[in-house]
């Protein structure tokens with residue numbers, strides 16, 4: 001009965017992360033990352049035990065990516081299960097659950113409908129999540145699917161954090177409000193930070209910086225999210241790979257008045273902005289940092305805007321909470337870019353933040369404290385583990 005094997009799928013805008021868990025001992029049997037889906041240079045890194053293999057098929061969409069992942073999980077050399085019937089349940093990271101979905105749920109027709117209804121709020125992610133759900137329902141009929149929503153952890157935000165300065169009736173009638181995202185990640189790294197510090201989460205104030213293609217910061221006050229930088233949709237807050245971050249509403253009105261349709265406007269804000277839109281080089285920070293180091297001025301500007309936007313949110317959230325005990329960097333950029341971590345915290349010495357270069361430089365993808373011993377605020381790098389949180393929820397709900 002305890003032989004539960006759970007596949008967790010995390011479909012990002014251009015990536016797919018997967019992990020197959022044996023829930024007995026929460027052991028990861030295999031995991032992997034499909035990168036650059038729909039962009040040239042698609043790549044799958046599949047890891048079984050200690051050994052990894054890299055595959056470079058041309059991958060057009062998420063459905064194709066999932067088929068390749070399932071072949072790898074059952075393949076003669078790369079496989080960890082005899083056949084697909086060994087998978088007892090599938091957990092899906094779903095970005096937008098609106099106000100209806102405040103917790104993880106077993107997926108039904110109704111849940112799928114709810115996720116569809118939220119597509120206008122998360123146009124890059126909910127369709128990718130739905131592709132994952134539909135592909136699994138088709139390939140493994142009868143196997144339960146669970147949705148874990150990115151919005152759930154932030155449901156503790158007070159009204160002053162989630163109500164916008166527009167007439168209140170839009171909230172009452174249409175639920176126009178801040179939801180914010182990456183909840184499983186903020187929840188996981190904040191509780192892990194408390195463990196590392198040896199303190200109860202109920203006693204400390206943490207700012208979590210989830211920096212990936214999509215990014216958000218959260219103010220986690222004694223275990224509860226009290227503010228977070230994404231909003232009703234996924235385009236606000238700090239600068240992202242292709243998303244604009246905070247812009248004045250007048251810019252949007254100007255673009256509409258210039259004749260852009262709402263869907264063209266959505267395309268501009270979600271797909272053509274951010275690092276890509278400013279640098280003209282790429283949405284991938286590695287490419288932009290490389291171009292900036294070679295003297296590309298717009299690439300450097302894009303990086304500087306990114307670093308500054310992170311710093312502004314860190315200071316704002318410290319103010320909101322009346323102090324901060326720990327700052328956590330996580331996700332692709334947070335875990336890997338020492339340059340970003342350094343630049344985003346430089347100048348925050350006035351509020352007790354001091355990075356130790358010897359600890360930060362070159363640190364990639366590993367849990368570590370990177371602040372100086374005499375820093376009042378502890379700064380940490382904690383690889384996120386959204387998949388484990390989702391696997392636990394899936395096990396609980398699929399029993």
Ligand code: ADP
Nearest residue numbers: 012015212213214284285286331332333336337
């Ligand atoms: P997603 O939001 O799609 O899940 P990830 O969390 O995988 O994104 O983060 C992707 C981002 O992380 C990309 O911008 C990528 O350039 C960045 N990244 C990954 N490794 C590095 C690195 N070594 N240096 C700088 N940026 C990195």
